Amino acid sequence: xxxSCESFVQERVAWLQTKSKEAxxxxxxxxxxxxxxxxxxxxxxxxxxPEDSMAVILPISSNDKDREDALLVAEKAxxxxxxxxxxxxxxxxxxxxxxxxxLKAHTNMHSKKISDANLRARLRMSALYAIANALDxxxxxxxxxxxxxxxxxxxxxxxxVDLLPIADLLKREVYEMARHxxxxxxxxxxxxxAGLWNGQTDEDEMGITYAKIDDFLDGIxxxxxxxxxxxxxxxxxxxxxxxxxxx
Numbered sequence: 001x002x003x004s005c006e007s008f009v010q011e012r013v014a015w016l017q018t019k020s021k022e023a024x025x026x027x028x029x030x031x032x033x034x035x036x037x038x039x040x041x042x043x044x045x046x047x048x049x050p051e052d053s054m055a056v057i058l059p060i061s062s063n064d065k066d067r068e069d070a071l072l073v074a075e076k077a078x079x080x081x082x083x084x085x086x087x088x089x090x091x092x093x094x095x096x097x098x099x100x101x102x103l104k105a106h107t108n109m110h111s112k113k114i115s116d117a118n119l120r121a122r123l124r125m126s127a128l129y130a131i132a133n134a135l136d137x138x139x140x141x142x143x144x145x146x147x148x149x150x151x152x153x154x155x156x157x158x159x160x161v162d163l164l165p166i167a168d169l170l171k172r173e174v175y176e177m178a179r180h181x182x183x184x185x186x187x188x189x190x191x192x193x194a195g196l197w198n199g200q201t202d203e204d205e206m207g208i209t210y211a212k213i214d215d216f217l218d219g220i221x222x223x224x225x226x227x228x229x230x231x232x233x234x235x236x237x238x239x240x241x242x243x244x245x246x247x
Contacts, residue, residue, distance in 0.1 A: 005180035009047065012165050016048040019163055020138055027052025027137045031124050031158070032081065034069030036178050036187055037142040037166065039077075043181040044165055045140055046079040055081040056131060058124040060090045065190075072184040086123055093119060121157025129160075138162040146171050146213040150230060151237020152206060159240055170217060171210035206233070
């Protein structure tokens with residue numbers, strides 16, 4: 001990182017406090033997945049609002065290990081947290097949606113899998129905003145620079161947030177911050193995953209490593225085939241980073 005980890009923390013904590021004050025809100029909330037990005041954000045918002053920060057663990061037919069890691073992160077960070085089990089809600093919605101005649105006639109397994117995954121992210125977003133509205137908090141996102149550039153997030157799902165405090169950090173810088181916060185080793189060593197389905201990992205789904213994306217964003221030369229993958233993802237996801245078009 002260009003600056004020391006502690007100076008980054010101080011700068012980012014001040015930024016979070018300023019943004020909340022500008023919005024007239026009382027605190028901050030984050031969805032805690034058990035992954036590295038949300039672990040860093042949880043530590044930041046705890047420092048910004050020691051008494052008015054909250055982490056929410058939102059399992060949806062999730063891997064038990066992810067839940068265990070999320071609990072470890074919350075306890076290590078000392079942040080107030082709650083768990084909302086959303087599997088039943090998700091299953092009920094999927095059953096209703098895919099019972100519709102048009103979907104039964106035209107949907108294949110791949111498109112159903114994508115719908116399932118994105119619905120999970122959007123249900124989590126809805127739960128976070130329901131809590132945030134009730135407490136007068138802002139929802140804080142966990143996307144890093146690689147995810148933002150490639151569009152590796154669900155539109156109106158994990159992309160539906162008020163603030164993105166680590167979206168200027170490369171993935172390797174997020175790991176550096178996680179080590180600074182002494183995030184549990186089990187979180188540091190696990191493969192990055194959005195928890196969208198069993199066995200899902202970010203890099204397998206994207207078809208490229210975070211290291212390659214980090215190098216690209218850092219101006220380091222990478223193989224042409226990898227550059228093309230990144231640029232294609234960036235172009236196809238442009239709509240996620242912009243407001244909806246108006247005539």
